[in-house]
Amino acid sequence: MIEFEHVRKAFGEHVVIEDLSLRVADGEFFVLVGPSGSGKSTLLRTVNRLTHIDSGRVLVDGKDVSTQPIETLRRGIGYAIQSVGLFPHRTVAENIGTVPRLLGWAAQEIDARVAELIALLKLDEPGMAGRYPDTLSGGQAQRVGVARALAARPKIVLMDEPFGALDPLTRESLQASVKSIQRDTGTAMLFVTHDMDEAFRLGDRVGLMLDGRLAQVGTPLELIREPANERVSEFVGGTRAYLRELAVRCVRETMRRDEHADGEAIAPDATLQEALGAMLAQRRDRLAVEGGGAVLLADIVARKP
Numbered sequence: 001m002i003e004f005e006h007v008r009k010a011f012g013e014h015v016v017i018e019d020l021s022l023r024v025a026d027g028e029f030f031v032l033v034g035p036s037g038s039g040k041s042t043l044l045r046t047v048n049r050l051t052h053i054d055s056g057r058v059l060v061d062g063k064d065v066s067t068q069p070i071e072t073l074r075r076g077i078g079y080a081i082q083s084v085g086l087f088p089h090r091t092v093a094e095n096i097g098t099v100p101r102l103l104g105w106a107a108q109e110i111d112a113r114v115a116e117l118i119a120l121l122k123l124d125e126p127g128m129a130g131r132y133p134d135t136l137s138g139g140q141a142q143r144v145g146v147a148r149a150l151a152a153r154p155k156i157v158l159m160d161e162p163f164g165a166l167d168p169l170t171r172e173s174l175q176a177s178v179k180s181i182q183r184d185t186g187t188a189m190l191f192v193t194h195d196m197d198e199a200f201r202l203g204d205r206v207g208l209m210l211d212g213r214l215a216q217v218g219t220p221l222e223l224i225r226e227p228a229n230e231r232v233s234e235f236v237g238g239t240r241a242y243l244r245e246l247a248v249r250c251v252r253e254t255m256r257r258d259e260h261a262d263g264e265a266i267a268p269d270a271t272l273q274e275a276l277g278a279m280l281a282q283r284r285d286r287l288a289v290e291g292g293g294a295v296l297l298a299d300i301v302a303r304k305p
C-alpha cells in the first residue's frame with residue numbers, strides 16, 4: 001500500500017504539490033494523469049525518495065519512507081521510466097536480473113525469473129537474453145525496462161510515462177501486458193501519464209492532477225460521468241467523453257442474455273468501442289455475443305446501465 005498524507009513540495013517559491021493526500025491499495029492500478037507540469041512525476045518520485053518532500057508523510061506498507069535506508073526502500077519498489085535507463089554494457093538478462101542480484105537471489109532463481117519475464121513481456125525473439133541494449137528496438141528496450149522493474153516481484157511499482165515514446169500499436173500491446181501482469185501479481189501500481197485514454201484503459205482508479213492538487217479521484221467511469229467541475233470535464237474530453245466511456249465499458253455489462261443476433265459473435269470482454277466498430281463494419285444494430293446473447297446498439301446509445 002502507498003499512502004500520501006498532506007504532502008507538500010515546493011521548488012523555491014514554486015509550489016508543485018499542495019497538501020495532497022491519497023491512498024493506493026495493494027492490488028490497485030492507480031493512474032495519475034494531468035497536463036505537463038501538474039506535479040505527477042514529482043509526486044511519484046516522493047515514493048522512492050528521488051524527491052524529498054517539505055511536509056507531510058509518504059508511507060509504503062505503513063512505513064514512513066523517510067525513515068528507511070534508501071537502498072532497502074528502493075530495492076523494494078519497482079521503477080520504470082520513459083527513457084528506460086538500461087545499463088548499456090549489460091545484456092538483457094543482466095539488466096532484468098539487476099535487483100534480484102542485489103537482493104542476493106541464487107543464480108538459478110534469477111535465471112528462471114528472467115526467462116519468465118522474457119516470456120511474459122513477449123521478448124521471445126531468439127537470443128534475446130544475451131543481447132545488449134543498443135541492439136534493441138525502442139519497444140523492446142521499454143519491455144526490458146518494465147521487466148527489470150518487475151523482476152524482484154515488488155509489492156509496489158512506479159511507472160513514469162513508460163510508453164510515452166512508443167508507436168500506438170506497441171504501446172497498446174505493452175499496456176495490455178502490464179495490466180495483465182499487475183492483475184496477476186496483486187502489485188500496487190502507481191502509473192503516471194498525460195494521456196487520458198491510457199489512464200482510462202489502465203486505471204482501476206484515476207487521479208486527475210491539476211496545479212499540484214488532485215482535482216478528482218475516481219474510477220474511469222466516475223470521472224467520465226460525474227466530473228467534479230468544469231476543468232475536470234474539459235480534461236475528460238467534453239463530448240469525446242462519450243467515446244471514452246465506450247472504451248472503458250465491456251460487452252458483458254451491457255449485453256442481453258435473452259436476445260439473439262446473426263453474424264460473427266463478439267467476445268463478452270470486448271469493449272463497447274470494439275462492439276460499435278463491429279456493428280459499423282457488419283452494418284448491424286445488434287451483435288451476437290460468444291456463448292449466447294446479444295449486444296444492442298440501442299443499449300449502447302442509451303448508456304445503460
Ligand SMILES: Nc1ncnc2c1ncn2[C@@H]1O[C@H](COP(=O)(O)OP(=O)(O)OP(=O)(O)O)[C@@H](O)[C@H]1O
Nearest residue numbers: 011016034035036037038039040041042043193194
Ligand atoms: N528539480 C526541480 N527543480 C525545480 N523545479 C522542478 C524540479 N522538478 C520539477 N520541477 C517543476 O515542478 C513542476 C512539476 O513537474 P513534474 O515533472 O512533477 O510535472 P509532470 O506533471 O510530471 O509533468 P510532465 O508530464 O511534463 O512530466 C514543473 O513546473 C517543473 O518545472
